[in-house]
Amino acid sequence: xxxxxxxxxxxxxxxxxxxxxxxxxxxxxxxxxxxxxxxxxxxxxxxxxxxxxxxxxxxxxxxxxxxxxxxxxxxxxxxxxxxxxxxxxxxxxxxxxxxxxxxxxxxxxxxxxxxxxxxxxxxxxxxxxxxxxxxxxxxxxxxxxxxxxxxxxxxxxxxxxxxxxxxxxxxxxxxxxxxxxxxxxxxxxxxxxxxxxxxxxxxxxxxxxxxxxxxxxxxxxxxxxxxxxxxxxxxxxxxxxxxxxxxxxxxxxxxxxxxxxxxxxxxxxxxxxxxxxxxxxxxxxxxxxxxxxxxxxxxxxxxxxxxxxxxxxxxxxxxxxxxxxxxxxxxxxxxxxxxxxxxxxxxxxxxxxxxxxxxxxxxxxxxxxxxxxxxxxxxxxxxxxxxxxxxxxxxxxxxxxxxxxxxxxxxxxxxxxxxxxxxxxxxxxxxxxxxxxxxxxxxxxxxxxxxxxxxxxxxxxxxxxxxxxxxxx
Amino acid sequence: xxxxxxxxxxxxxxxxxxxxxxxxxxxxxxxxxxxxxxxxxxxxxxxxxxxxxxxxxxxxxxxxxxxxxxxxxxxxxxxxxxxxxxxxxxxxxxxxxxxxxxxxxxxxxxxxxxxxxxxxxxxxxxxxxxxxxxxxxxxxxxxxxxxxxxxxxxxxxxxxxxxxxxxxxxxxxxxxxxxxxxxxxxxxxxxxxxxxxxxxxxxxxxxxxxxxxxxxxxxxxxxxxxxxxxxxxxxxxxxxxxxxxxxxxxxxxxxxxxxxxxxxxxxxxxxxxxxxxxxxxxxxxxxxxxxxxxxxxxxxxxxxxxxxxxxxxxxxxxxxxxxxxxxxxxxxxxxxxxxxxxxxxxxxxxxxxxxxxxxxxxxxxxxxxxxxxxxxxxxxxxxxxxxxxxxxxxxxxxxxxxxxxxxxxxxxxxxxxxxxxxxxxxxxxxxxxxxxxxxxxxxxxxxxxxxxxxxxxxxxxxxxxxxxxxxxxxxxxxxxxxxxxxxxxxxxxxxxxxxxxxxxxxxxxxx
Numbered sequence: 001x002x003x004x005x006x007x008x009x010x011x012x013x014x015x016x017x018x019x020x021x022x023x024x025x026x027x028x029x030x031x032x033x034x035x036x037x038x039x040x041x042x043x044x045x046x047x048x049x050x051x052x053x054x055x056x057x058x059x060x061x062x063x064x065x066x067x068x069x070x071x072x073x074x075x076x077x078x079x080x081x082x083x084x085x086x087x088x089x090x091x092x093x094x095x096x097x098x099x100x101x102x103x104x105x106x107x108x109x110x111x112x113x114x115x116x117x118x119x120x121x122x123x124x125x126x127x128x129x130x131x132x133x134x135x136x137x138x139x140x141x142x143x144x145x146x147x148x149x150x151x152x153x154x155x156x157x158x159x160x161x162x163x164x165x166x167x168x169x170x171x172x173x174x175x176x177x178x179x180x181x182x183x184x185x186x187x188x189x190x191x192x193x194x195x196x197x198x199x200x201x202x203x204x205x206x207x208x209x210x211x212x213x214x215x216x217x218x219x220x221x222x223x224x225x226x227x228x229x230x231x232x233x234x235x236x237x238x239x240x241x242x243x244x245x246x247x248x249x250x251x252x253x254x255x256x257x258x259x260x261x262x263x264x265x266x267x268x269x270x271x272x273x274x275x276x277x278x279x280x281x282x283x284x285x286x287x288x289x290x291x292x293x294x295x296x297x298x299x300x301x302x303x304x305x306x307x308x309x310x311x312x313x314x315x316x317x318x319x320x321x322x323x324x325x326x327x328x329x330x331x332x333x334x335x336x337x338x339x340x341x342x343x344x345x346x347x348x349x350x351x352x353x354x355x356x357x358x359x360x361x362x363x364x365x366x367x368x369x370x371x372x373x374x375x376x377x378x379x380x381x382x383x384x385x386x387x388x389x390x391x392x393x394x395x396x397x398x399x400x401x402x403x404x405x406x407x408x409x410x411x412x413x414x415x416x417x418x419x420x421x422x423x424x425x426x427x428x429x430x431x432x433x434x435x436x437x438x439x440x441x442x443x444x445x446x447x448x449x450x451x452x453x454x455x456x457x458x459x460x461x462x463x464x465x466x467x468x469x470x471x472x473x
Numbered sequence: 474x475x476x477x478x479x480x481x482x483x484x485x486x487x488x489x490x491x492x493x494x495x496x497x498x499x500x501x502x503x504x505x506x507x508x509x510x511x512x513x514x515x516x517x518x519x520x521x522x523x524x525x526x527x528x529x530x531x532x533x534x535x536x537x538x539x540x541x542x543x544x545x546x547x548x549x550x551x552x553x554x555x556x557x558x559x560x561x562x563x564x565x566x567x568x569x570x571x572x573x574x575x576x577x578x579x580x581x582x583x584x585x586x587x588x589x590x591x592x593x594x595x596x597x598x599x600x601x602x603x604x605x606x607x608x609x610x611x612x613x614x615x616x617x618x619x620x621x622x623x624x625x626x627x628x629x630x631x632x633x634x635x636x637x638x639x640x641x642x643x644x645x646x647x648x649x650x651x652x653x654x655x656x657x658x659x660x661x662x663x664x665x666x667x668x669x670x671x672x673x674x675x676x677x678x679x680x681x682x683x684x685x686x687x688x689x690x691x692x693x694x695x696x697x698x699x700x701x702x703x704x705x706x707x708x709x710x711x712x713x714x715x716x717x718x719x720x721x722x723x724x725x726x727x728x729x730x731x732x733x734x735x736x737x738x739x740x741x742x743x744x745x746x747x748x749x750x751x752x753x754x755x756x757x758x759x760x761x762x763x764x765x766x767x768x769x770x771x772x773x774x775x776x777x778x779x780x781x782x783x784x785x786x787x788x789x790x791x792x793x794x795x796x797x798x799x800x801x802x803x804x805x806x807x808x809x810x811x812x813x814x815x816x817x818x819x820x821x822x823x824x825x826x827x828x829x830x831x832x833x834x835x836x837x838x839x840x841x842x843x844x845x846x847x848x849x850x851x852x853x854x855x856x857x858x859x860x861x862x863x864x865x866x867x868x869x870x871x872x873x874x875x876x877x878x879x880x881x882x883x884x885x886x887x888x889x890x891x892x893x894x895x896x897x898x899x900x901x902x903x904x905x906x907x908x909x910x911x912x913x914x915x916x917x918x919x920x921x922x923x924x925x926x927x928x929x930x931x932x933x934x935x936x937x938x939x940x941x942x943x944x945x946x947x948x949x950x951x952x953x954x955x956x957x958x959x960x961x962x963x964x965x966x967x968x969x970x971x972x973x974x975x976x977x978x979x980x981x982x983x984x
Contacts (some may be wrong), residue, residue, distance in 0.1 A: 322773045365589075384651075397659055401666045416652075424628075424647055428643065431629065464548070465859045
């Protein structure tokens with residue numbers, strides 16, 4: 001370790017420091033507002049740290065790889081975490097109980113996500129994933145009263161533990177075949193090890209895929225998603241949908257690209273099956289959902305199905321285009337999902353009855369700003385032009401066509417066509433003329449909805465700067 | 474820039490009409506009307522400085538400088554996507570039709586819309602802006618963008634201000650058109666990828682993509698994607714099932730825009746993109762397409778005959794009339810194409826007028842069921858006479874625009890395939906049957922006692938003025954169609970030249 005390495009680790013170090021300060025603060029004076037402010041300052045500083053670290057990109061030990069790509073995603077999840085933080089303030093304050101620990105958990109979970117994003121080694125992958133996951137269990141179950149959060153947390157805990165076990169076993173098998181734990185090492189030795197011992201590599205990577213698939217909630221590993229989405233406090237759901245899934249996908253793509261996993265056709269076939277299943281199952285099951293958080297859960301399953309197409313295309317097109325597409329897609333997805341959860345959180349809060357689509361009726365006429373933001377988010381998720389989601393889908397389809405993945409494209413078209421129905425249901429409900437009441441948004445939340453809506457539209461209607469930037473990462 | 478301004482005026486006008494609702498309740502419709510008229514006037518002023526379009530030399534389809542107007546600016550250079558707009562005779566006709574029918578639609582919404590007027594007029598203007606974009610863009614990505622985006626305001630118009638079953642109709646409309654739009658997106662990207670493979674550069678420009686070399690099989694599949702997207706919008710049999718619901722449930726102004734303009738985007742897409750981009754594949758497919766067209770003509774007419782809902786009958790008659798457009802396009806000779814263009818314009822006026830009459834009836838009677846209507850002529854003679862005019866126009870009475878259109882299509886089609894012509898020609902007879910049935914059931918016959926002391930108001934000056942405009946348009950198209958034919962002629966000729974089979978062309982030279 002030398003000085004530049006510490007500079008490269010700035011985001012991780014600042015986050016760890018924030019966690020320590022929070023712990024000390026809690027032991028001296030328990031004050032929720034203070035904890036909130038410390039967390040916010042920590043997140044903003046981390047964002048600056050990520051900017052600062054751009055000049056020190058390097059591999060930090062064998063475990064972490066700090067490059068522009070991972071720093072971009074670090075910044076992105078810091079922004080998502082800030083959004084979560086803003087939404088959490090109202091969600092957890094009115095109960096008048098001691099809730100400082102929530103912020104500590106949030107910081108730890110974000111720390112895990114950053115480690116995950118920068119990981120270049122199976123150990124750091126597992127470390128990051130566990131740190132992020134363990135903190136998340138507690139965050140999901142944080143509202144002490146109520147059955148749903150507890151149910152969601154236990155489901156997530158049990159299934160995540162299974163997934164981690166599979167992941168570990170997969171690592172062990174790959175290690176047995178190649179003698180390597182770093183992605184680059186696996187990439188270098190994988191091909192020869194595959195000739196010697198194909199079963200070991202195949203079984204190992206399939207188990208890794210299954211483990212990561214749980215976290216990403218791609219079908220058929222998606223069972224936990226709707227319950228956890230519904231049960232978790234809304235800001236936490238938003239966090240889970242964006243930060244957690246985004247970080248895991250970045251780690252997966254890094255493992256896939258650096259580990260040269262695209263050379264194994266068996267693995268590619270498995271990914272194709274996962275992708276098609278996710279697109280169809282996700283969109284299909286979303287059709288009959290009444291609770292908007294469950295609806296978004298199924299929608300996210302479908303979206304990670306679309307995103308897998310990009311990874312599958314890696315065999316056929318160059319890695320630069322693939323990582324550019326992943327960057328664009330994940331950014332668009334995260335911003336859109338955050339916008340949706342911001343509105344759900346401000347309008348419905350934690351009241352399950354108000355999370356029904358029918359409870360959103362008349363929102364257009366009572367709260368036009370929030371309704372417009374949710375409309376734009378829904379249109380973006382559906383992939384309608386002029387929104388970020390359309391450009392994201394544009395990337396997926398372009399890569400699919402260049403790689404000749406016609407089966408996947410067919411599933412994408414069918415899935416997206418089905419999806420329009422449930423996204424429109426939300427918009428239709430909002431345009432009805434009925435009285436609706438909800439908790440009133442504070443000014444910060446309104447500003448947040450406005451900013452997120454604007455970013456979706458800007459990213460969709462003038463994407464050139466960001467495409468160029470993503471291409472240069 | 475003129476073309477950008479045309480679109481921007483409408484977009485800004487939409488915002489203005491929302492804001493104007495704060496001034497007064499009746500302000501939005503005035504603002505909207507003003508905006509559309511300003512837009513129309515602006516276009517006419519800009520055109521007056523141009524050489525007479527009928528005197529223009531045939532524009533070369535793949536040479537933008539020979540077009541009336543051409544504008545290009547970078548948008549997403551990473552993928553060769555640009556903001557490229559151009560105007561030729563056919564686009565110009567469609568743009569004029571859009572703006573005129575736009576004004577008519579606003580007039581139709583004058584008293585029809587009672588809630589959230591500002592937002593309604595804004596949606597109307599925005600969907601007009603989208604349609605203008607569709608008719609003018611020559612970058613395929615931009616075209617797709619307008620194609621999809623024009624649906625959102627339309628969706629809101631049906632979903633918020635529609636009739637009793639609006640939710641279902643709006644949803645069905647949106648899903649049909651979006652799903653087919655996705656197919657088109659995949660086709661566009663496939664075409665661009667083929668072009669990228671051949672030339673090594675990304676480009677979505679129409680002018681670059683014409684003459685893309687590709688395998689026959691590839692061309693066939695890509696062409697099919699475009700074809701389905703356009704035929705759903707047209708709508709052609711068997712993709713028409715969204716139309717009766719959407720048209721019936723939409724508010725009057727929405728129906729006017731849907732039937733008058735939106736359907737034409739499908740036909741325009743076929744003429745502009747689906748055939749010229751894949752001349753050989755389209756030629757091979759033309760036989761099937763013509764059969765679909767003939768089936769649409771007959772099927773639409775038969776279903777129209779069986780309807781009891783005034784608006785639904787007109788909606789099905791649109792399916793029948795649009796069958797002629799499909800026939801005209803895939804016969805792909807000058808006569809038939811002229812007929813198709815003519816039909817697009819004439820059907821725009823006649824159907825818009827019929828939908829307005831349906832809307833006026835619903836406003837007065839609160840029903841669209843023709844079994845409840847009878848002898849309305851006695852109470853509303855002006856409306857009856859107007860209805861009579863448009864009904865006979867729609868059934869193809871010689872001397873009115875629709876007759877010229879259908880006659881030209883049949884004439885052109887006869888040179889290509891006699892049997893299909895025979896079947897399509899029966900559409901004229903069945904057309905007469907359902908059109909007269911409409912008239913008889915609603916306006917003629919005994920006066921229904923139910924309405925006797927209802928105090929039904931006849932058409933007032935505003936309605937008569939609107940109807941008068943459309944009547945004059947149809948009469949002019951009927952007795953002096955030459956300007957429309959002249960405007961379309963150079964474009965059609967250049968398209969025919971472009972798609973002429975190279976093998977055949979060289980054979981002619983040999984002789």
